[in-house]
Amino acid sequence: MSDERSPNPGSERADRNPWLVDTHELGRRPGASRSVKRDIPVTESLGVPEVVTVPAGAAIAVDLLLESVVEGVLVTGSASASTTGQCSRCLDPITGEVTIEVTELFAYPESTTDETTEEDEVSRVVDDRIDLEPVVRDALVLALPLVPLCSDDCAGLCSGCGVKWADLESGHGHETIDPRWAALVDRLQDTEDVSDAPSDRAGEGTDDSDR
Numbered sequence: 001m002s003d004e005r006s007p008n009p010g011s012e013r014a015d016r017n018p019w020l021v022d023t024h025e026l027g028r029r030p031g032a033s034r035s036v037k038r039d040i041p042v043t044e045s046l047g048v049p050e051v052v053t054v055p056a057g058a059a060i061a062v063d064l065l066l067e068s069v070v071e072g073v074l075v076t077g078s079a080s081a082s083t084t085g086q087c088s089r090c091l092d093p094i095t096g097e098v099t100i101e102v103t104e105l106f107a108y109p110e111s112t113t114d115e116t117t118e119e120d121e122v123s124r125v126v127d128d129r130i131d132l133e134p135v136v137r138d139a140l141v142l143a144l145p146l147v148p149l150c151s152d153d154c155a156g157l158c159s160g161c162g163v164k165w166a167d168l169e170s171g172h173g174h175e176t177i178d179p180r181w182a183a184l185v186d187r188l189q190d191t192e193d194v195s196d197a198p199s200d201r202a203g204e205g206t207d208d209s210d211r
């Protein structure tokens, strides 16, 4: 089966790596263009674990236009992916979406751009192919929120007990009482407990004695 599909090893590699796009048909004719829309599976999660990531198993939807220009292939368009993470304030799990705009020139070999720039300065067309991965992946990672929130007004957690403020009654707090008063407060609470419960039982006792 693989014999039919791969007359040469290069095209097989392009089939397998969804980030590689063949630009051969643009034929270095300025003005020629083609669109590339594909969902690229994420094999290794992108981002900061425990904060926000594009998780492994998700897909990056790319929607790009490739245009042949004098110096190379100009790639414009967008890429988007769903994200998972946790709220930086209340630690609730959250999901979201990240979208980036792409504008990248991939220089043709031996073009002026190719010859006047360092290797890591500008992307290159290599063997008639462009590799979208570094460009899209880096931009997506940079676009992830540094401080993801479940909502802009998330109140976070009570520093006293670690419970979400959203789940606590209004007026919740952890007042620290002056130790000199603490003993008195304890005694008052004890008195309330004593006066509540046994008085009911005393009433029942009265009924019994009447019988």
Ligand SMILES: [Zn+2]
Binding pocket: 087, 088, 089, 090, 091, 092, 149, 150, 151, 154, 155, 156
């Ligand atoms: Zn939150």
Ligand SMILES: [Zn+2]
Binding pocket: 158, 159, 160, 161, 162, 163, 172, 173, 174
């Ligand atoms: Zn609390």
